[in-house]
Amino acid sequence: MLHNPVVDTMMVRKSIRRFQDKVPTEEVVEAIVRAGQQAPFAYQLCSLLLCRNAAENPFHAPLLFTFCVDSHRLERVMALRGWKMVTNDLSLLLFGIQDASLLGENMVIAAESLGLGSCYLGSTPYRAAEIVEEYALPPRVFPLVQLAMGYPAEDPPPRPRYPLEFTLFEDRYPEMGDEMVREAIFDALGPIGGLRVLDLFAGTGAMGLEALSRGVRECVFVEEDPRVCAVLKANIAALEYEPHSQVINAGYLHALRILARGGPGFDLLFLDPPYRMLSEVEGLLMPLLPSVLADGGVAVVEGGRATEVTLGGDPVFDRTYGDTRVVMVKMRRTAT
Ligand SMILES: Cc1cc2nc3c(=O)[nH]c(=O)nc-3n(C[C@H](O)[C@H](O)[C@H](O)COP(=O)(O)O)c2cc1C
Numbered sequence: 001m002l003h004n005p006v007v008d009t010m011m012v013r014k015s016i017r018r019f020q021d022k023v024p025t026e027e028v029v030e031a032i033v034r035a036g037q038q039a040p041f042a043y044q045l046c047s048l049l050l051c052r053n054a055a056e057n058p059f060h061a062p063l064l065f066t067f068c069v070d071s072h073r074l075e076r077v078m079a080l081r082g083w084k085m086v087t088n089d090l091s092l093l094l095f096g097i098q099d100a101s102l103l104g105e106n107m108v109i110a111a112e113s114l115g116l117g118s119c120y121l122g123s124t125p126y127r128a129a130e131i132v133e134e135y136a137l138p139p140r141v142f143p144l145v146q147l148a149m150g151y152p153a154e155d156p157p158p159r160p161r162y163p164l165e166f167t168l169f170e171d172r173y174p175e176m177g178d179e180m181v182r183e184a185i186f187d188a189l190g191p192i193g194g195l196r197v198l199d200l201f202a203g204t205g206a207m208g209l210e211a212l213s214r215g216v217r218e219c220v221f222v223e224e225d226p227r228v229c230a231v232l233k234a235n236i237a238a239l240e241y242e243p244h245s246q247v248i249n250a251g252y253l254h255a256l257r258i259l260a261r262g263g264p265g266f267d268l269l270f271l272d273p274p275y276r277m278l279s280e281v282e283g284l285l286m287p288l289l290p291s292v293l294a295d296g297g298v299a300v301v302e303g304g305r306a307t308e309v310t311l312g313g314d315p316v317f318d319r320t321y322g323d324t325r326v327v328m329v330k331m332r333r334t335a336t
C-alpha cells in the first residue's frame with residue numbers, strides 16, 4: 001500500500017476516550033474547524049457548536065463539538081436575497097446529514113494530524129431537546145452527532161476493519177453467504193493462533209471449526225440439542241480436530257458453571273444464540289463471564305439487526321450485514 005503523511009495519519013486513527021487536562025489553544029481549534037469547513041459540502045447545510053466544559057461530556061474531553069443539520073441559516077440567507085426555498089425537507093435532511101458528517105470527519109483527521117484524538121457520541125439525536133435548549137437552537141437546526149476532542153491520555157491500537165474485498169465491490173455486489181460473513185469476522189479478529197476458544201451456542205460448529213482451522217489451541221463447543229451434538233462431533237472428527245476439541249452436550253448456563261470452575265481461561269467467546277433469546281442470554285451470562293473469559297478476552301456476539309449488547313465490556317467492533325449484526329466486546333474485568 002502507498003504511504004504518505006496524510007494516509008499514514010488516517011491509517012493509525014482510532015477513537016480516543018481518555019484525555020489529558022491540557023486544553024488545545026485557540027490557534028489549534030481554529031485550524032481544526034477551518035480544515036473541517038473545507039470538506040466537499042453539498043450546501044453547507046451544517047453548523048457547529050462548541051462546549052469547553054470538560055465536565056459536560058462523558059469522556060471529560062476539553063472540547064465537545066456538536067454537529068447540527070442546519071437549514072435555518074440557508075433559509076435566512078435566501079430570505080435576505082428574496083429567494084424562496086423549493087427543495088423538499090427530505091433532501092435538505094439528507095444533504096445536511098452528509099454535510100455535517102463531512103465537516104466532522106475532516107475535523108477528526110485535522111485533529112489527528114495535530115496530535116489530538118477524538119471520539120464521536122451517537123446519543124446526540126436522543127438528547128436533541130436538551131441540546132436545543134442548552135444552545136438556544138432556532139427551528140430547523142438539528143443536533144446530529146457530537147465529537148469529544150482533546151490530547152489523548154491513552155494509545156489503543158487502531159481497531160480492525162473489514163478486509164478490502166469485503167468493502168470494495170467492483171462492478172457488481174456479491175452474494176453475501178454465511179461463509180463470506182464468517183471470513184469477515186475472522187479477518188476482523190486478526191491472528192488467533194494459540195488462543196482458547198469457547199463456542200457457546202455451537203450448533204454444528206461453524207465458528208469453532210473455522211477458529212480451529214486458523215490455529216487456535218483448543219475449542220470447547222457447547223450445544224444443548226443431542227442430535228445437533230452428534231452432527232457437531234462428526235464434523236470435528238471429519239476434520240481431525242478431536243485432540244483440540246471438547247464437546248459439552250448441555251445448556252449454556254449449566255456448561256458455563258462447569259467451565260467457571262477451571263477459571264477464566266478462554267480468550268475468545270462465540271455467542272450466537274437464537275436472536276430472540278439474545279437479551280435474556282446477555283442478562284444471565286454477564287455475571288458469569290468474568291469467571292470464564294480472560295481479562296482482555298473478546299466476545300463475538302451475533303444477533304439480529306436491533307441487537308444491543310455490551311456484556312459489560314468495551315465494544316471494539318460493530319457491523320450489520322443484511323439482517324445480522326456482529327458485535328465484538330473486549331472484557332476488561334478479571335475474575336472475581
Ligand atoms: C456516529 C457515531 C457515533 C458513535 N457513538 C459512540 C458513543 O456513543 N460512544 C463511544 O464510545 N463511541 C462512539 N462512536 C465511536 C465508535 O464506537 C468507533 O468509531 C468504533 O468503535 C470504531 O473504532 P475506531 O474509531 O477506534 O476505529 C461513535 C462513532 C460514530 C461514527
